[in-house]
Amino acid sequence: MTKVLKWLGYTALVLVIISIPAYWWLAMESHVPSSARYSIDMTAVRRLADASVADLPVAIRVETIGHLMVPEAFTIAGGGWQKLDMPVSAYEIVYKDHAVVVDTAFNADVAKQMGANVFDDAAYARLGVALAAAQLIIVTHEHPDHVGGLLAQPNLKDLMGKARLTQVQVTALKKAIREAQISTPNVSLAAFDGYQGIDDEPYQTIAPGVVLIKAPGHTPGSQMVFVKRADGQEILFLGDVAWQMRNIEKVRERPRFVTWLAEEDRAAVMGEFVELHRLHAAEPNLNMMPGHDSAELTRFLQAGLLTKGF
Ligand SMILES: [Zn+2]
Secondary structure: OHHHHHHHHHHHHHHHHHHHHHHHHHHHHHOOOOOOOOOOOOOHHHHHHHHHHHHHEEEEEEEEEEEEEEEEEHHHOOOOOOOOEEEEEEEEEEEEOOEEEEEEEOOOOHHHHOOEEEEOOHHHHHHHHHHHOOOOEEOOOOOOOHHHHHHOOOOHHHHHHHHHHHHHHHHHHHHHHHHOOOOOOOOOOOOOOOOOOOOOOEEEEOOEEEEEEEEEOOOOOEEEEEEEOOOOOOEEEOOOOOOOHHHHHHOOOOOOOHHHHHOOOOOHHHHHHHHHHHHHOOOOOOOEEEEOOOHHHHHOOOOOEEEOOO
């Protein structure tokens, strides 16, 4: 009996010894690898944004379609297990007589698959109206909580005519649909018949005052969206390069188990964090909007950087 107890004791000890470094590696460790390289030339980005000063955006609206409640430990390496509110939003860049939609959140099905706690049917209905009226539709990346709201629209064929997905986003989306990956929007490959994605450039102007900044890492087709408003305010939508501002402030990635599940290029993302951290300090007037950050969303609304509701 004593022998058995001893054996059990040793086994438990070995398990603990193995699991401590495993937990640390999977859930807590986040360093900047030497291969992490990324830079944004803001002079070049601003030159592109200023090319058409005649008609810059007059406002940016936000519509929060749903909320995910996620343990902080999923969003930043070494985070606690208390739950964080992660809003899932769409944005509308408003000009005098037209608008550009950036990100389309998700529909009710995808929200359910992703375990969303809240889904706002009225907000989703307003998104549908905004998409139908938009001049252009762009997404920060090809994940279902950003492109799902577009792909679920009944008039998708018409909307694809003004959607400016990048070639890399289209390739990644087709792959996800073909492989029926988890929480892929319920859409067939036929939606992309004859669709030609836009070229992937480091920086490109998509509309007056709106510049796409290529940022692969979280997904192959990830990009940031720089917007210069007519009143001079500058906003950089980070997409899901960073879910929360604290990732940039602390230069800490999502934990490694999330990186693996999401099939991220961790070194690329860390390179982007280093550059965004530098820019955040160097350019305090450049307002960064992470992908799912409740506190930043509130700050943007209070500062008049965003207007609530489409
Ligand atoms: Zn997202």
